[in-house]
Amino acid sequence: MVDLGSLNAWARRAHEPIPLSRCSQSAMNLQPLISAQQQYPSLSGVDFHELNSFLRMARLARPLIEFQQKDRRRPPDFLHGGLLELLAASISETNLSLVQTCWAVFKEIIWTHPEVVPTENEVIKYNNAALCRGTSFGHLLPPVRVCQDPSCSKHRACEDIMTLSEPMTHKSTLHTLRNGALPVYTTSLYCRGCHRRYYHNYYVHKKSSLRTYYGGVPQNIQVAQHFFFESPLLELFANGMVFGWLSSSNWARIYNSALAGMRSHIVNNKVAFGSVVQDHIPPPPAGWNLDIRPKDVLNGFLLYSLLLEKAERRGVLVLPHDEATHNDRLIPALAERNKAMEGIGQEAYPHALKIQTAHCDGDTIGHRCCKHMTAKIPLASNRQHFCPDHQHVKLKCAVTDCRTDVADGHRTCNNLDHRALETAYFTRGKSLYKLRSRLKKAGVAVPAQSVPDSEDSYDDDDDEVIIESGRDGPVEVDCDGKPEGGNRKIEKTLENKAETMDAVCFGRRRGYG
Numbered sequence: 001m002v003d004l005g006s007l008n009a010w011a012r013r014a015h016e017p018i019p020l021s022r023c024s025q026s027a028m029n030l031q032p033l034i035s036a037q038q039q040y041p042s043l044s045g046v047d048f049h050e051l052n053s054f055l056r057m058a059r060l061a062r063p064l065i066e067f068q069q070k071d072r073r074r075p076p077d078f079l080h081g082g083l084l085e086l087l088a089a090s091i092s093e094t095n096l097s098l099v100q101t102c103w104a105v106f107k108e109i110i111w112t113h114p115e116v117v118p119t120e121n122e123v124i125k126y127n128n129a130a131l132c133r134g135t136s137f138g139h140l141l142p143p144v145r146v147c148q149d150p151s152c153s154k155h156r157a158c159e160d161i162m163t164l165s166e167p168m169t170h171k172s173t174l175h176t177l178r179n180g181a182l183p184v185y186t187t188s189l190y191c192r193g194c195h196r197r198y199y200h201n202y203y204v205h206k207k208s209s210l211r212t213y214y215g216g217v218p219q220n221i222q223v224a225q226h227f228f229f230e231s232p233l234l235e236l237f238a239n240g241m242v243f244g245w246l247s248s249s250n251w252a253r254i255y256n257s258a259l260a261g262m263r264s265h266i267v268n269n270k271v272a273f274g275s276v277v278q279d280h281i282p283p284p285p286a287g288w289n290l291d292i293r294p295k296d297v298l299n300g301f302l303l304y305s306l307l308l309e310k311a312e313r314r315g316v317l318v319l320p321h322d323e324a325t326h327n328d329r330l331i332p333a334l335a336e337r338n339k340a341m342e343g344i345g346q347e348a349y350p351h352a353l354k355i356q357t358a359h360c361d362g363d364t365i366g367h368r369c370c371k372h373m374t375a376k377i378p379l380a381s382n383r384q385h386f387c388p389d390h391q392h393v394k395l396k397c398a399v400t401d402c403r404t405d406v407a408d409g410h411r412t413c414n415n416l417d418h419r420a421l422e423t424a425y426f427t428r429g430k431s432l433y434k435l436r437s438r439l440k441k442a443g444v445a446v447p448a449q450s451v452p453d454s455e456d457s458y459d460d461d462d463d464e465v466i467i468e469s470g471r472d473g474p475v476e477v478d479c480d481g482k483p484e485g486g487n488r489k490i491e492k493t494l495e496n497k498a499e500t501m502d503a504v505c506f507g508r509r510r511g512y513g
Contacts, residue, residue: 075107089129140186142198154193164189181260181290223300234304248297
């Protein structure tokens with residue numbers, strides 16, 4: 001018979017003492033243990049530590065057990081082979097009948113017990129047993145069990161009885177703030193009544209090309225086909241971008257180096273920790289990519305922001321489903337959001353009492369945009385010179401009014417005068433040329449022969465540069481100071497001047513304001 005003394009002995013071995021006063025006040029809670037020990041003599045050999053480990057692992061597996069139940073209101077009487085083997089392997093128990101007995105005795109406690117926060121070792125042990133069986137810790141499942149369309153025959157007012165079927169499972173990676181990068185599985189369900197497939201974040205109709213999100217902000221957000229980000233992690237990314245000016249690339253490097261692994265501080269300092277590295281660092285699982293990509297950081301930040309905005313307005317986010325990339329999928333929703341923010345759409349706009357001036361240090365003057373003057377579509381990336389609609393322009397000579405194709409390895413055609421303009425532009429990057437320019441502005445005369453002529457190229461400047469054909473060869477149009485009307489007026493003057501003389505623009509920005 002299980003008495004209070006033996007329970008405290010088990011607790012001491014597990015370093016979790018149970019005060020006798022607490023046990024006496026809740027003696028009725030011990031009755032199931034006493035009855036179970038009388039009914040199942042095999043439990044007499046199970047100590048408190050083993051029992052506690054089983055209860056915690058079973059609680060971690062409960063979402064998967066519940067998912068496989070048609071009726072989730074009551075736990076199953078017995079565990080089938082796969083789940084039984086999973087629980088046994090997670091606690092290193094080879095006696096399957098003993099694990100089945102523990103489930104039969106404590107299933108009601110497991111079904112009603114609150115969620116547990118697993119330790120680092122528990123996550124590792126659970127995944128060691130689960131990944132090879134097609135599941136994982138944090139298995140990503142649809143948040144619904146019945147069809148959400150009220151007109152569908154599979155719709156129910158209650159989620160207890162599952163009406164969805166045809167599960168599809170594939171590998172994914174879940175990036176978290178607390179547990180690092182985790183290999184996970186994700187499963188979707190299908191409604192045979194209205195032909196919708198329900199995923200972890202959204203559902204898609206069979207004949208539709210739209211994905212409709214469930215509403216609110218989910219705990220785990222899918223930012224790419226095989227990558228999910230935890231919302232707290234995306235909140236960290238957002239604050240780092242706002243307050244720390246961290247780019248997506250820098251965030252990806254920081255996460256992969258310091259947050260992706262549960263014990264990154266040991267991995268990053270192998271010499272300091274010595275043999276501890278081999279003893280405490282599990283090898284990464286095969287078949288999963290656990291690294292964050294910069295584009296996923298940016299897409300995650302944008303999608304998280306859209307979901308927050310929709311949740312604040314009690315709306316539902318709808319995105320295209322069949323786009324080639326996640327970035328293309330976000331463009332319509334971002335354009336709609338930006339349009340809604342114009343004018344009175346901004347927060348606290350009605351409370352504005354006066355207009356205040358703002359100052360900046362010049363780092364963010366102007367925005368990168370398409371070099372084609374009539375373009376209104378943003379660049380696909382900051383490395384591009386032209387928007388998607390004007391990519392063909394880069395195949396033409398950079399000299400104004402010249403429509404000849406560019407020569408291989410150049411930005412101008414084979415016209416010698418045009419090639420001279422290109423050479424003059426790239427000569428600007430030479431250190432001697434820069435020194436000569438500074439001395440000239442300081443009033444010091446410098447012979448032209450002091451700067452060698454070379455066609456070696458260098459990295460592009462961010463600023464737009466105008467090179468004109470003068471009487472003595474190509475010259476750069478200099479702007480000493482900024483007029484009251486702004487540089488846009490000067491740029492327009494230069495454009496008019498370019499109609500009567502050859503001019504070439506190699507920069508990425510159209511102007512500054």
